[in-house]
Amino acid sequence: MRYVSSGESHGRALTAIITGVPAGVPVDSAAIDADLVRRQSGYGRGGRMAIESDRALILSGVRFGRTIGSPVTLSVANRDWDNWTDVMAPQGPATSSARVTAPRPGHADLAGVQKIGSEDCRDILERASARETVARVAAGAVARALLRELGVTITSFVVSIGDVSMDMPAEPSEIDSGAVESSEVRCPDPDASARMIAAIDKARTDGESLGGTFCVTTKGLVPGLGTYAEAAGRLDARLAAAVISIPAIKGVEIGDGFAAAGRPGSQVHDEIAFNEARGFYRRTNHAGGLEGGMTNGEPVWLRAAMKPIPTLMRPLASIDLDTHEPVDASRERSDVCAVPAAAVVAEAEVAMVLADAYLQKFGSDCVDDISAALAAYKARIGR
């Protein structure tokens, strides 16, 4: 199961085509839209999110609420398109006054124009914009619908914004998702939430921006997804690549991650236990549910670090593409902090990787066959 996205930030729409979706997955457009709303929200978002009200239109692959085994196409209209029909016109002459010639540090702008031989950063920034993550979240909602059928759930929560952090819980997958969704910064700790909001307010006042870290957690995964046998099939590698592909994500830690490197082995590795009710299990989950490139049956959890938003209202220094003279970097309407939204995008990326791992192990044509194969596997390994 894979997706490809297309569309520009101020174009007509963002589109996701998802291939390899088995038949029989219940797809509810309201559930897709609910994830899109979660991506749009979060304290610290900019004016653009107030304009857009994202809704997915199902263009193919779903009939009477169930997938039919053909590629699923989802399209999300950009409401702002109406204001950009001149600047983003697919046909007709360019309006030269609309060029962006002051590339923004921290963005794809400068290397992008050099790469493709353009004189207008808009050719780059329209696609490099994180508005593209709308398509990722829509695609991820289809993966999530499949996983739900297989008993798997995925959630996320914000751990830190700027220098404000909550204490990491011992078992992140047990976090109360109600508390997460009722926090404006998607942080389950009310005291840390309040301090994060204050930090975002201060950043906004200062013309600054903030990054942070978040955790993605899962429940219900069987052991043995992924592989120890092939580098490209290792699930830890695939999850890290998927999450770091999100714009502005600069690091991914699986389980205790970097902290584990500073501890002795006896405090890092999760001892193996067994009882009749649970089968094999671990008393701790420092590994984040992954060993040897595979799930080990414990909840998979990972953390990611997002850099501060690069577009600043107090702009950084740049050089004009035409004159080569110093200028302020251009300013697109921008978020001050998008860590809560990035966590929702990461849920979608994790869902896509995990859904694909299930299909690789249990078949890929039809949900009933996949469920039967999964049940037989669970019976064999005693879970």
Ligand SMILES: Cc1cc2nc3c(=O)[nH]c(=O)nc-3n(C[C@H](O)[C@H](O)[C@H](O)COP(=O)(O)O)c2cc1C
């Ligand atoms: C959900 C989300 C929203 C973002 N919003 C903005 C924004 O409003 N302004 C901005 O300059 N960057 C924003 N970014 C970050 C940029 O997209 C990103 O830093 C840029 O594309 C460069 O990619 P890189 O940071 O991976 O090198 C956002 C990222 C995400 C994930």
